[in-house]
Amino acid sequence: MARMPVQFRLNGSDRAVFVEPAETLLGTIRRGLGDFAPKFGCGQGTCGVCTVLVDGEPRLGCLTLSVTCEGRSIETASGLADGPTLHPLQAAFMEHFAAQCGFCTPGMLMAAKALLDRNPNPTRVEVVEAIAGNVCRCTGYEPIINAILAAAQQRGARRA
Amino acid sequence: MLEFRKDLFADERDDNLNVIGKGEQRQDMLGHVTGRTRFFDDHGFDGLLHLKVVRSPHHHARIRSIDVTAAERAPGVKRVIRGQDVPLNKNTLLSLIDFGKDDEPTLAVDKVRYKGEPIVAIIADSEAEALAAVKLVRVSYDPLPTVFDVQEALKPGAVVVNETYPGNYFEYHDKYDHQKLRFGDVEAAFRTADHVLEERYQMSPIEHASTETNGTIAAPETNNRYVVHSCAQGLFFSLGTTAKILALESNRLHFIGGTVGGGFGGKVDSLTEPLAVLGAILTGRPVRYVLGREEEMQFASPRGAERHVIKDGVMRDGRIVARQITSYFDAGAYTRLTSYGVVKCVAHMPGPYTIPNVRGDAYCVFTNRVPATAMRGFGVTGVDFSIEVQMDKLAHLVGIDPMEFRILNAYRDGDMKAHRRVAHNTALIECVQVVAEKVNWPLSETARRASSLSGGGGPRAAIPPTVTDESGRIGRPETRQAPPQLTPGAAPLPAHQPRPAVPVYQPPPAHQPAAALPNYPAQPADAAPLPAPAPPVPNAPAPPQHGAARFSSVFTRRR
Numbered sequence: 001m002a003r004m005p006v007q008f009r010l011n012g013s014d015r016a017v018f019v020e021p022a023e024t025l026l027g028t029i030r031r032g033l034g035d036f037a038p039k040f041g042c043g044q045g046t047c048g049v050c051t052v053l054v055d056g057e058p059r060l061g062c063l064t065l066s067v068t069c070e071g072r073s074i075e076t077a078s079g080l081a082d083g084p085t086l087h088p089l090q091a092a093f094m095e096h097f098a099a100q101c102g103f104c105t106p107g108m109l110m111a112a113k114a115l116l117d118r119n120p121n122p123t124r125v126e127v128v129e130a131i132a133g134n135v136c137r138c139t140g141y142e143p144i145i146n147a148i149l150a151a152a153q154q155r156g157a158r159r160a
Numbered sequence: 161m162l163e164f165r166k167d168l169f170a171d172e173r174d175d176n177l178n179v180i181g182k183g184e185q186r187q188d189m190l191g192h193v194t195g196r197t198r199f200f201d202d203h204g205f206d207g208l209l210h211l212k213v214v215r216s217p218h219h220h221a222r223i224r225s226i227d228v229t230a231a232e233r234a235p236g237v238k239r240v241i242r243g244q245d246v247p248l249n250k251n252t253l254l255s256l257i258d259f260g261k262d263d264e265p266t267l268a269v270d271k272v273r274y275k276g277e278p279i280v281a282i283i284a285d286s287e288a289e290a291l292a293a294v295k296l297v298r299v300s301y302d303p304l305p306t307v308f309d310v311q312e313a314l315k316p317g318a319v320v321v322n323e324t325y326p327g328n329y330f331e332y333h334d335k336y337d338h339q340k341l342r343f344g345d346v347e348a349a350f351r352t353a354d355h356v357l358e359e360r361y362q363m364s365p366i367e368h369a370s371t372e373t374n375g376t377i378a379a380p381e382t383n384n385r386y387v388v389h390s391c392a393q394g395l396f397f398s399l400g401t402t403a404k405i406l407a408l409e410s411n412r413l414h415f416i417g418g419t420v421g422g423g424f425g426g427k428v429d430s431l432t433e434p435l436a437v438l439g440a441i442l443t444g445r446p447v448r449y450v451l452g453r454e455e456e457m458q459f460a461s462p463r464g465a466e467r468h469v470i471k472d473g474v475m476r477d478g479r480i481v482a483r484q485i486t487s488y489f490d491a492g493a494y495t496r497l498t499s500y501g502v503v504k505c506v507a508h509m510p511g512p513y514t515i516p517n518v519r520g521d522a523y524c525v526f527t528n529r530v531p532a533t534a535m536r537g538f539g540v541t542g543v544d545f546s547i548e549v550q551m552d553k554l555a556h557l558v559g560i561d562p563m564e565f566r567i568l569n570a571y572r573d574g575d576m577k578a579h580r581r582v583a584h585n586t587a588l589i590e591c592v593q594v595v596a597e598k599v600n601w602p603l604s605e606t607a608r609r610a611s612s613l614s615g616g617g618g619p620r621a622a623i624p625p626t627v628t629d630e631s632g633r634i635g636r637p638e639t640r641q642a643p644p645q646l647t648p649g650a651a652p653l654p655a656h657q658p659r660p661a662v663p664v665y666q667p668p669p670a671h672q673p674a675a676a677l678p679n680y681p682a683q684p685a686d687a688a689p690l691p692a693p694a695p696p697v698p699n700a701p702a703p704p705q706h707g708a709a710r711f712s713s714v715f716t717r718r719r
């Protein structure tokens with residue numbers, strides 16, 4: 001089948017790319033555009049390591065067709081830091097030892113960012129719910145939950 | 161709060177360690193949180209090809225024919241690889257340290273021995289095209305009878321799984337059907353013990369389920385070399401394995417890795433490296449071979465199942481006087497690393513306890529299951545779990561608090577371990593004491609005063625007269641009672657003979673489920689004074705200690 005042109009914004013830059021009709025957003029971002037931050041863990045929506053933000057909403061890159069992203073704004077973990085300045089979530093993940101092998105981390109960070117962007121002061125339960133679709137086989141989740149809560153607190157303190 | 165009990169290891173090191181208790185940032189953390197860490201799959205290549213394999217739908221079958229003509233003509237297919245294309249299509253991982261015989265093909269040729277065994281590899285322009293072509297390969301099979309239970313597999317007349325090991329057991333040092341530990345005389349001790357408790361413990365296989373599946377990207381480099389982005393946990397182990405299977409000089413392989421998306425033991429088998437590199441050699445292009453999630457969960461090696469049968473003799477005062485363990489490790493269809501796990505298991509059989517009579521037997525058994533491999537303390541975790549559950553049951557049996565029971569039986573500095581090595585820097589007693597204190601578990605005054613540094617050695621350092629096995633091979637020469645005879649486990653195995661029967665544990669006919677463990681009531685501090693710590697040791701003169709040198713590990717060949 002013929003390849004189709006798609007344009008979207010990736011981490012603030014406009015990108016245009018030809019995709020197969022059945023190509024996933026994860027495949028396009030990784031092999032098409034060379035941003036390898038989102039990962040492939042299952043390709044079937046069960047692990048969340050492919051989580052990216054589409055217009056601010058967390059989406060599983062492995063289950064999203066690239067052609068549905070025309071004109072949208074996509075964010076991945078590569079775009080989180082502002083130049084050399086880490087996003088508070090990144091700093092908190094470092095501080096709280098929220099990554100071991102680091103394979104789930106880019107997806108976790110994006111799920112957490114989506115949460116904090118719409119709910120800057122989440123409860124622990126809300127944090128757990130927000131990352132419920134993201135599997136981590138290494139950490140046991142506690143350090144991740146603590147890091148997200150700490151990032152929320154720190155942002156709150158900065159705003160106050 | 162972390163405490164570092166330097167007093168316990170005072171003679172071990174004199175440097176001033178001062179990192180514990182302080183925060184230190186890991187060097188790889190910045191890469192992880194910025195998404196910059198490159199895992200094996202995070203490398204872009206122009207003209208990247210994708211490799212997928214045809215897997216056996218049978219647990220055990222003879223391959224009658226393989227027809228790849230339709231697959232070769234399928235859209236996007238660049239190359240089909242079969243067993244005869246693999247330069248050395250038989251390998252065993254630990255052959256790199258000269259341990260075990262080559263027993264596993266990269267691609268099965270005449271027979272499949274487990275469900276999911278790779279038979280043909282397809283390389284195509286896209287993953288979808290490779291997967292479509294996989295479905296076009298026609299393999300015809302004659303299904304064979306299967307064996308899935310370790311003890312069934314050891315019975316005479318059982319189906320032979322892996323012809324390299326016709327007895328269905330790994331042959332240690334080409335001679336022995338299993339690993340043995342002999343110390344003292346368990347039979348005599350069972351006869352005089354106040355209680356004997358025999359239990360059977362069964363561990364299931366466990367999949368590592370790392371978030372990153374196994375995979376490799378291999379590509380031609382300059383200078384006739386190949387760059388290999390690998391998920392391997394042991395990068396140079398994988399390099400050596402790949403070089404051997406492909407009959408390449410290892411300096412033609414440029415392995416890059418170290419960033420492992422979760423391993424836990426599941427990425428030591430080089431499941432994907434050899435085929436990816438072979439694909440790059442045959443096509444002259446970059447080749448990516450990544451297991452899908454289902455493949456990873458079903459066909460990548462798990463932690464193998466284990467069965468431990470433990471029989472202990474214990475006195476009313478709580479001293480364990482005899483321990484007999486028979487362990488069966490389910491290696492699946494091929495050795496991979498299970499042979500090594502068994503050696504580790506035997507080293508743990510008495511547990512951290514001083515027991516004057518120990519008898520251990522551990523088998524590495526082949527069945528038609530997915531080959532097992534390393535996982536987090538494999539060889540040790542299962543037997544230690546079994547031993548500690550057994551310890552709780554024994555404590556209950558003799559009515560002693562389980563913490564006190566462990567302190568009572570714990571090894572102490574200077575004790576002789578069943579492997580004929582003297583225990584040094586023992587600290588089990590102190591560990592139990594600290595745990596009891598942290599969880600407010602009352603210990604008797606005697607247990608609180610017990611120390612690993614005293615009460616050991618002396619008669620507890622003796623090597624007891626040891627019952628030899630039928631051939632007199634285990635034990636000191638002067639204690640051998642029987643003239644050597646040829647028996648299983650001792651004599652060289654005749655090639656392709658009907659294999660000798662291996663003694664197989666039969667569960668007692670009326671196996672009672674163990675009674676639930678009671679809740680131990682809080683005890684007043686002086687309720688259960690511990691008896692004198694030294695278990696009696698049969699009074700043999702302690703000979704010059706020479707046993708340790710005979711201890712065989714995978715790294716020293718048995719003479």
Ligand code: FES
Nearest residue numbers: 041042043048062
């Ligand atoms: S790769 Fe998308 S959910 Fe697992």
Ligand code: FES
Nearest residue numbers: 100104136137138
């Ligand atoms: S850090 Fe390894 S999966 Fe989460």
